[in-house]
Amino acid sequence: MTDLTSQAPPREPDPPPESPAAVPETPGRRSRGTASQRRLVWWRFKQHRLAMAGLIVTAGIYVVAVFAGFLAPFSSSTFDPEYTYAPPQRLHVVDRSGGDWDWGLFVHGYRSTVDDETLELTFEPDESQKIDVGLFVKGEEYEILGLIPWDRHLIGPTNPDDPMYLLGGTRTGHDLLSRMIHGTTVSMSIGLVGVAMAFVLGVTLGGISGYVGGRTDLAIQRLVEFFMSVPSIPLWLGLAAALPPEWGPMQRYFAITTILAAIAWTDLARVVRGRFLSLRNEEFVTSARLDGSSRQRVIFRHMMPSFSSHLIASVTLSVPGMILAETSLSFLGLGLQAPVVSWGVLLQDAQNIRAMATAPWLLLPGLCVIVSVLALNFVGDGLRDAADPYKR
Amino acid sequence: MTAPILEVQDLHVRFPVKRGLFGRTVGHVRAVDGVDLAIQPGETLGLVGESGCGKTTLGRSIARIISPTAGLIRYRDAAGDEVDLTTARNRDLRELQRQIRVVFQDPFSSLNPRMTLLQVIGEPLRNHNVATGSELEDRVAGMLSRVGLSPKYLHRYPHAFSGGERQRVNIARALILEPRLVIADEPVSALDVSVRAQILNLLRDLQEELGLTYLFISHDLSVVESVCDRVAVMYLGRMVEVAPTDELYTRPRHPYTEALLSAVPRPDPRLRDAGRRIRLADDLPDPADPPPGCTFHTRCAYAVPGSCDVPGGAPALERTGPGHRAACLRTDDLSLAGIEPDPV
Known part of the structure; x- marks a missing residue:
């Protein structure tokens, strides 16, 4: 067949074309061949162990965020000033004080002593005092997803008035565990809401920039560069400080989210624009136009799907940035403010060395931030690697 | 001699060269510089020349992927009416693009990886409201078997196919609207030599079956010799020689x-x-x-x-x-x- 030059006309009958039956019809090949892009991405993603671990952790954190009311033993506003900086209690499973094996969850109460000279309050576990802890106990009322009222808690003291500080108490005598669980809702949702805003802005502006091109592109790109060149922390600080102090927690929450999104959209706009630019000259886009597809159809049916996975990956990667930004703002006291609890607000307590020396458990919210940010980053990395399953 | 199906007269395509901070136009690349060309119905006209000589640009301006700067492209439709493609309105152009179809060079980038063969090949039918639903599926399946692929592959994605098979899909997509003129832009350059001959044979068979006219763009003279009736040689945006294949190759x-x-x-x-x-x-x-x-x-x-x-x-x-x-x-x-x- 290499001798094409000798194949001059008159044309002889051709050998049969590569017959379809020649393709081995193994089940593996069939499933790969008919697998849609989403399925291929999922297969690739599953091979990424770290990303899978990240996905499980992330999913767990969001479950906590959604069912915070149920999972937390107390509400975020319950506190008892008697127990400031109460150390974490040990959760016992079996009571052997009576000599035999007495099964059942319980914690010991506190015996507090006040130092005569420094008036410092110190706590010691009171072995004689036994506080029964139950699963699915009746406690304070809350609403699941803000809709269904309920009063059962996954774990809590059988008598709601007994002190239970599994992860210790805060400066004000709040239960740290409960507050961390409630903080999850705010911290994790601010990432999502903020990124959703940034996504709308970024995709719209980036899309226009990449598809229209020309002067519009130039203008939008300069705008992006301007936003990118502004140092973000001072800008956030300035904007957050400018918020009217009489605003309620909800208004403040949305204002902070908007401020965070105002910076975060630039990266997405860049990604979208770059994708549009590179796709505009792809032959399959040209042929879609030649096939008579309308402009909308070319954009939404032919171009968008080929980078939706990249978009999802970069969105996932920008959620941790949001969480960190909110945490730092709140930590500095300019973000969310009590009574709203977020991890950043909780970390405010850990600002002075004395508090940290006496109550190191106050750093635990920081651990939550680290775990969630790492998990989301792993998911994002895995998605990015899996996003283009056609690349070998 | 019968009236040509396509006549190109004094066609110019110039691309502005922009330089500097403000993108000032400092000159023009004359990609196609005054080309005259006529394609007879039913023939295969080869267009050869080295890289950068403007042969792809010429093919693309005939398909109106790019708009020519000046000149005439006169297309004669089945009824014998003549239309100038350079000035055709968008709505007419859409109709004309049913009759003039393009087979692209790269079998990998020309198929949308997110669409099944059914969607890729059926897209033109759908957009031109020719067929929908099961009728569309039947027609695509018929076209698949015509280009030598099993209709079983309808719901597969392009990544499951080899270069040669993908090029068959490309051909099927080009032919599903029953065009009269096919612009084949280096259709076999990206393929293995062994597959190349199969695709060329397929193109030839389909030409006989469907009465197609080809503009066959290539830089490979042995390929052109084996498929073309006439050959046009381009150099630096201009036509330098046009002759029947045998004549051109021997004299x-x-x-x-x-x-x-x-x-x-x-x-x-x-x-x-x-x-x-x-x-x-x-x-x-x-x-x-x-x-x-x-x-x-x-x-x-x-x-x-x-x-x-x-x-x-x-x-x-x-x-x-x-x-x-x-x-x-x-x-x-x-x-x-x-x-x-x-x-x-």
Whole structure:
């Protein structure tokens, strides 16, 4: 067949074309061949162990965020000033004080002593005092997803008035565990809401920039560069400080989210624009136009799907940035403010060395931030690697 | 001679060259510079030339992927009515793009990886409201088997196919609207030699079955020789020679064609070193600033100073024999070597 030059006309009958039956019809090949892009991405993603671990952790954190009311033993506003900086209690499973094996969850109460000279309050576990802890106990009322009222808690003291500080108490005598669980809702949702805003802005502006091109592109790109060149922390600080102090927690929450999104959209706009630019000259886009597809159809049916996975990956990667930004703002006291609890607000307590020396458990919210940010980053990395399953 | 299905007259395509901070236009690349071309119904016209000579641009302006700067592209439809593609309105163009279809070079980038064969091949039917639902599926399945792929593959994605199979899909997509003219832009250049012959045979069979006319763009002279009835040679945006295939290969009348032909590999060892190899200087002149006079004189072995490089228009295509036209000032003085027919 290499001798094409000798194949001059008159044309002889051709050998049969590569017959379809020649393709081995193994089940593996069939499933790969008919697998849609989403399925291929999922297969690739599953091979990424770290990303899978990240996905499980992330999913767990969001479950906590959604069912915070149920999972937390107390509400975020319950506190008892008697127990400031109460150390974490040990959760016992079996009571052997009576000599035999007495099964059942319980914690010991506190015996507090006040130092005569420094008036410092110190706590010691009171072995004689036994506080029964139950699963699915009746406690304070809350609403699941803000809709269904309920009063059962996954774990809590059988008598709601007994002190239970599994992860210790805060400066004000709040239960740290409960507050961390409630903080999850705010911290994790601010990432999502903020990124959703940034996504709308970024995709719209980036899309226009990449598809229209020309002067519009130039203008939008300069705008992006301007936003990118502004140092973000001072800008956030300035904007957050400018918020009217009489605003309620909800208004403040949305204002902070908007401020965070105002910076975060630039990266997405860049990604979208770059994708549009590179796709505009792809032959399959040209042929879609030649096939008579309308402009909308070319954009939404032919171009968008080929980078939706990249978009999802970069969105996932920008959620941790949001969480960190909110945490730092709140930590500095300019973000969310009590009574709203977020991890950043909780970390405010850990600002002075004395508090940290006496109550190191106050750093635990920081651990939550680290775990969630790492998990989301792993998911994002895995998605990015899996996003283009056609690349070998 | 019957009326041509497509006639290109004095076609120019220029791309602005922008430089500097504000993107000032400092000149124009003349990708296609005054081309005349006629394609007869039912024939395969080969368009050859080296990289950057404007052959793809010419093909793309006929399909109106790019808009030509000046000139006429006259298309004669089945009823015999003539339409000028350069000035056609968008709505008419959509209809005309049903009749003029393109097969792209790269079988990998020309298929949307997110769409199944059914969606890819059915897309034109859907957009032109020709068929929907199960009728669309039937027609796509029929087209698949016509190009030698099993209809079982309807719901597969392009990534499951080899280059040759993908090119079959491309051909199926081009032909599903039953076009009259197919612009094949290097349809086999990206394929293995063994697959190449199969695709060429497929194109040939489909031409006979469906009465297609091909504009076959290629830089591979052996491929062109095997499929084309006539060949047009382009150099630096201009046509330099047009002739029936046999005539062009055995008796070229333009030094550039001779140089191209001398570079065709001869598989027969007995013919090795039979002809001399003409080596052209590597550099194609800048199409933004073409040399004066005959644009080929900078690389031509036969160029005579004082006549070939005189500023003024480049030589036009002149008739040199039956159906044979060449654009060379010295074509009558030269005896140029073609390819000897293979000894049998």
